[in-house]
Amino acid sequence: MLSFATFFQLLKESFRDLLPIVLVIMFFQLAIIQSVPPNWLSTAIGLAIVGVGLAVFLLGLEVGVFPVGEGLASDFAHKGSTFWIIVFGFMVGFGTTIAEPALIVIADKAAGISEGRIDADVLRTVVAFSVGFAIVLGVYRIIKGHPIHYYIISGYIMVVAATAFAPREIVGLAYDLGGVTTSTVTVPLVAALGIGLASTIKGRNPVLDGFGLIAFASLTPMIFVQFYGIAVYELIDPDVSIVPQIIKEIEVVEPSFDLLSILKGLLGVISDVLPILGVILFFQYIILKKPIENLKNVIIGFGLVIIGLDAFIIGLEMGLFSVGETMAFELTRYDNNFVIYAFGFLIGFSTTMAEPSLTAIARKAKEISDGKINDFVLRVFVALGVAIGISLGAYRIVVGGEIVYYIMAGYLFVIVLTFIAPKYIVPIAYDSGGVTTSTVTVPLVAAIGLGLATNIAGRDPLIDGFGLIAFASLFPMITVMMYGVITEKMGVKGEQEKEEMHINELRHALEDANDMSLSTINIHGTKQRHSYAMAFSAVHVIVPKEKQESALLAAKDAGATGVTITEARGMGIDEIPQLYNRLQSSPESVDMMFITKTSNVEAIIQNIIKELGIIEGERGIAFSHPITNLKGLTLTQDRL
Numbered sequence: 302m303l304s305f306a307t308f309f310q311l312l313k314e315s316f317r318d319l320l321p322i323v324l325v326i327m328f329f330q331l332a333i334i335q336s337v338p339p340n341w342l343s344t345a346i347g348l349a350i351v352g353v354g355l356a357v358f359l360l361g362l363e364v365g366v367f368p369v370g371e372g373l374a375s376d377f378a379h380k381g382s383t384f385w386i387i388v389f390g391f392m393v394g395f396g397t398t399i400a401e402p403a404l405i406v407i408a409d410k411a412a413g414i415s416e417g418r419i420d421a422d423v424l425r426t427v428v429a430f431s432v433g434f435a436i437v438l439g440v441y442r443i444i445k446g447h448p449i450h451y452y453i454i455s456g457y458i459m460v461v462a463a464t465a466f467a468p469r470e471i472v473g474l475a476y477d478l479g480g481v482t483t484s485t486v487t488v489p490l491v492a493a494l495g496i497g498l499a500s501t502i503k504g505r506n507p508v509l510d511g512f513g514l515i516a517f518a519s520l521t522p523m524i525f526v527q528f529y530g531i532a533v534y535e536l537i538d539p540d541v542s543i544v545p546q547i548i549k550e551i552e553v554v555e556p557s558f559d560l561l562s563i564l565k566g567l568l569g570v571i572s573d574v575l576p577i578l579g580v581i582l583f584f585q586y587i588i589l590k591k592p593i594e595n596l597k598n599v600i601i602g603f604g605l606v607i608i609g610l611d612a613f614i615i616g617l618e619m620g621l622f623s624v625g626e627t628m629a630f631e632l633t634r635y636d637n638n639f640v641i642y643a644f645g646f647l648i649g650f651s652t653t654m655a656e657p658s659l660t661a662i663a664r665k666a667k668e669i670s671d672g673k674i675n676d677f678v679l680r681v682f683v684a685l686g687v688a689i690g691i692s693l694g695a696y697r698i699v700v701g702g703e704i705v706y707y708i709m710a711g712y713l714f715v716i717v718l719t720f721i722a723p724k725y726i727v728p729i730a731y732d733s734g735g736v737t738t739s740t741v742t743v744p745l746v747a748a749i750g751l752g753l754a755t756n757i758a759g760r761d762p763l764i765d766g767f768g769l770i771a772f773a774s775l776f777p778m779i780t781v782m783m784y785g786v787i788t789e790k791m792g793v794k795g796e797q798e799k800e801e802m803h804i805n806e807l808r809h810a811l812e813d814a815n816d817m818s819l820s821t822i823n824i825h826g827t828k829q830r831h832s833y834a835m836a837f838s839a840v841h842v843i844v845p846k847e848k849q850e851s852a853l854l855a856a857k858d859a860g861a862t863g864v865t866i867t868e869a870r871g872m873g874i875d876e877i878p879q880l881y882n883r884l885q886s887s888p889e890s891v892d893m894m895f896i897t898k899t900s901n902v903e904a905i906i907q908n909i910i911k912e913l914g915i916i917e918g919e920r921g922i923a924f925s926h927p928i929t930n931l932k933g934l935t936l937t938q939d940r941l
Contacts, residue, residue, distance in 0.1 A: 365602015
């Protein structure tokens, strides 16, 4: 919803999420490196811009991207055209990935240190095609209703099989590219497509079937890029020798933000978002031939996404990238490797908590799970997985070792947990691995990996420098599934489940009350007794003695079968001083109690007051009250 209240709430949450990053940077800068960065003012300003940009970005997603994405998915599902749904999915995947900034950075870096074997543009095309193929496969799965883990486990097997044939130089890069293909803009739209389809197609569950497209988009690039590596390393001979200069490339270059550079950055963000908008407009107006609902809000939403993302990137360049890259370089000069692992853990955790894609997906997971999934706790578990993954990846670079063994062990854990974790958390866990490595995480993590591989003796930047992003994508799947197991053990329920439990408790309580109030009736003329869940009441009629016979006859005519008569005395409040004299006098009235089925009460009372004229001023009182646990009453068979 577009409102200032919503924006200020998002702004508050954005700065709350940036706080861990600030604390980590300050701690390592002051306590470990023991120096104040010369550009601390621009860093502070950059962090403020990041917070505002993130809030604007999230507001734009809520207003424009999610509604139009889910609307398109719903329209395609109602249209019943599987072909156009698949074409739409492919175009969204390919169009958003080919212009992904994180992919451009990694592809250029790989081309620069591969001695001319890897072409950056071809690599980007291969990855974009693989993501388009992944979306097609994921959409097909939703339409058919197949369990996601069959696809994911088969994909893991294919990744490992391809690794057995791929050259060592391409493996780490391929694993990393599985984590950089799902961008800040792509993730929300792809998630909206999956959730929209699953919400519209009969028999699909948004939680079980809606998530998973992002997982596919993270898995297929690993396979396609390894086959690309086999081709270029076996069929192409390098004709250019490029000496990697990683140290120089990760040294700090103070960013300049003049008007021209700001405009170029804004145009770059627009170029990233325009393919998505173009795909949406094409399918909305050309294929569906249907105008976009709330077009004004959608345009405003996309505008906010562009402005927020541009501000976000500017803030990162001013506030985080320079400091993070410097620290990654400086930490490799320390003899204590624990400092490297600790920095990797803390920076992984803090940057993931600030990841806009993760925030958007966590919110959507909470919404469609009816509150069963806590969005903040989910983000914490994802961030914990990233932190563990980066620390373990840094350990692999420091001590050496083939990345494939670590990845295979991680896949094994994922497969085991897939069959242990509750079903609703599995697709979300698979997707969480793809939303953790984009705008914030990739540059910092890449800098750490390449910096370590460059400065540690015996390590090769191309073989060992890549792979940290793969670790950062793998371990969140494990931690999120563990979150699902923990919440299941704790008995955490969604709002609807809580309401259903409350209703069931009330129903059981009512049934128990009915069981406790069973009436045991003797059947006249037999030795039989039966217990009934039947409502009985006691009707009391207090009348003068001379009227008791008339009252009895009136009650009998209305269905009464028996009566208990007791003498009754009464007086007004003003007669209390004469209480003793009244007690000594003979009773003038009788209390006639009829025990009968509640359904007969109205008729008995009406017949008595009419016959005796109680309402017209004659002395007498008639009233009733329900009774429970009735025992000993005798009725004839026809009265049951």
